Amino acid sequence: MKEIMKTAVVGIGSRGSSLIPDAILPAGEEFGVEIAAVLDAYRDRTKLGADIVEERTGKRPKEAASYEEILNDPDIDAVIITAAWEPHIDLAVKAMKAGKYVAFEVGGAYSVEDCWRLVHTFEETGVPCMLLENCCYDRRELMTLRMVREGLFGEIVHAGGGYCHDLREEIAFGRENRHYRLRNYMNRNCENYPTHELGPIAKVFDINNGNRMMTLTSTASSAKGLHDYVLRKKGTDDPLADVDFLQGDVVTTVIKCAKGQTITLTLDTTLPRTYSRGFTVRGTRGAYFGETDSVFLDGTHNAFEFKGKALWGNAAEYEEAYQHPLWKEYDPRGGHGGIDFLVICAFFEALTAGTRPPIDVYDAAAWMSITALSEISIAQGGAPVEIPDFTRGKWYMRGDIDGSLRFNLDRADVFEGFYQKK
């Protein structure tokens, strides 16, 4: 094995240019991975990426002229894709075919067929591919997962979450920065960003590892927020003033799992509010409520507590006893409170150990498919839509699937057996 592994970073927009210094370089120091090449569809951004790396490391990476140049470079071991949503799967598939470990940023799928391509390409090539779902690594999500695994919440029957983030400014005026969200909000009406909340829930529910998602229904409100925002900010002369945005302001998706659990997802990005992912997990003996950052344990807390106010924020009291080992072992740094660092660490760990990553093509396909499926359900007036079983039956045959389908975020040497099922 090589002493130092080499990765390329593809897509140097606002995400790539912050992920490099905040997560990829620090995690690379931890695991011995260098950024050897950068690439963007715009030359100015390719140069920007190289500048950022050089400034931090003193070593200038190659400014690649094309994706093929990266894939054909035998020195490059891996590719990290931080481009716009649309090309994610194409780029990941090409990387697997070229034998490069690949990780790609979050976003929903544009068609179910693309999700199948991810799966088929992995199965044909055997090259690992990871979805960089950073929210799986957040403090509360991991603490909740630990509490669930330790049985504090009893049997889990329901979970909810949302991507609740006022993005009106970025969507409407990010165009000045060549942002890709605007074209999506003009042309699609769907749960366009499901994985931040669904990823952590799927791990709690053992999706693809003893459980699976069966069907969903999706319903969109009318689209009023962006239009009102554009008119107030720029007036009727703005090019967007007459645009008929298709993306509903609030999209509610309800998923039913094979083992009877339900999952509710909310997309909520074009109305005024504070940020929340509302990550909530409900069991027969306890719960975590993200909206109020509170833990409720049957027999410990009082159900008659008015509006639960006395419990708001009490999750912090559980950190000492139940914080996830990853948050104790590592020193999360950088973007988004450290979760970017942790998710890149997970990818580099798999890359350097030659193992499969903890969020693999089956996870990516199942989670990302929600976008394409919700679009169909909304167009059909909320009709239930089948969620494909991308494992084709292997989800209940643990022995047949590589152990990495369980949530082995923890380093096996340190925390072996931590996630063994009861």
Place this chain on the structure above:
Amino acid sequence: MKEIMKTAVVGIGSRGSSLIPDAILPAGEEFGVEIAAVLDAYRDRTKLGADIVEERTGKRPKEAASYEEILNDPDIDAVIITAAWEPHIDLAVKAMKAGKYVAFEVGGAYSVEDCWRLVHTFEETGVPCMLLENCCYDRRELMTLRMVREGLFGEIVHAGGGYCHDLREEIAFGRENRHYRLRNYMNRNCENYPTHELGPIAKVFDINNGNRMMTLTSTASSAKGLHDYVLRKKGTDDPLADVDFLQGDVVTTVIKCAKGQTITLTLDTTLPRTYSRGFTVRGTRGAYFGETDSVFLDGTHNAFEFKGKALWGNAAEYEEAYQHPLWKEYDPRGGHGGIDFLVICAFFEALTAGTRPPIDVYDAAAWMSITALSEISIAQGGAPVEIPDFTRGKWYMRGDIDGSLRFNLDRADVFEGFYQKK
């Protein structure tokens, strides 16, 4: 008109026996209404009802032997129904046919046909009928309604709410008190209690008065909470230990309105948690979030506030400026923080003025139908189900419908025009 109006109270279980002293007698003093008769299916409860009234007023009401005795009594002007869920509509229909003003407690409908019977009977008899949805009168619901009417939230596009109330003890062991919930949880799987949250939302959305609900989808989680609770509390010898409860622990219902708004309802009564109705209203320029009792106004509050914690509980700051006139004018007393008193006042106001009540048969039919419709949607795997237009087109013809279909909770003489639409 009579100096003193006379009402009967039918159903003296835990609800009736608390509503009499907490709300019916105090509101009766306000409006000049006496309790002249009481009735329950159990004789001991009929006597209890008479005892309660006599103790408070010194005057013993008639202990009726049958509902017919009440309906045939020409001295009785009105009937208040606080019985088990199942007979509500039958009793209300009979009262209208007998020419008695009637009000009945909340609960869902068992069939859509029953909802039509309410509407047809009202249209044939002209006798007013009110649903006693006390939550329409709660502080935050009314404050939010006022803020919406005054335009603070912009155009409203989405709302949500739930009946989130740990009822495991009452459901499983209320049988010792002849409670009706157990048989419902054993035999039905539906959004069995929608009106506490839907009522206030329907008033915000002008349902039946410029808008209507078109379709819903409903999805239930598995039913695990009650079984686990029974086993832990009573062990395997309890008669309920082997019961296969049909009612899912969490039921998520999504409603689409004619004007494009969406409404999400959550039934959540058999898992551990604190009480919440989660009443939430979202507009293009502001929002109220019940879960954290917070107001967000575009341009005033910071969308980047982490998890919105700085805003938790800030709704109290808006009370002085935006509290509803009813909460300033009246002195709400008694059960459920005063809302029982206010809803009975609304009924007595209509009764004594000879007008239609603010929550009428069209409201009752539309709101209660959600239960029967959700049962069908769940049974069909979440398929969208049509919500009937119980007004048959009159919902967009304000002039054709009695003005009381608007939310005239306020006393017209004091607050005339308060709810005029902008």
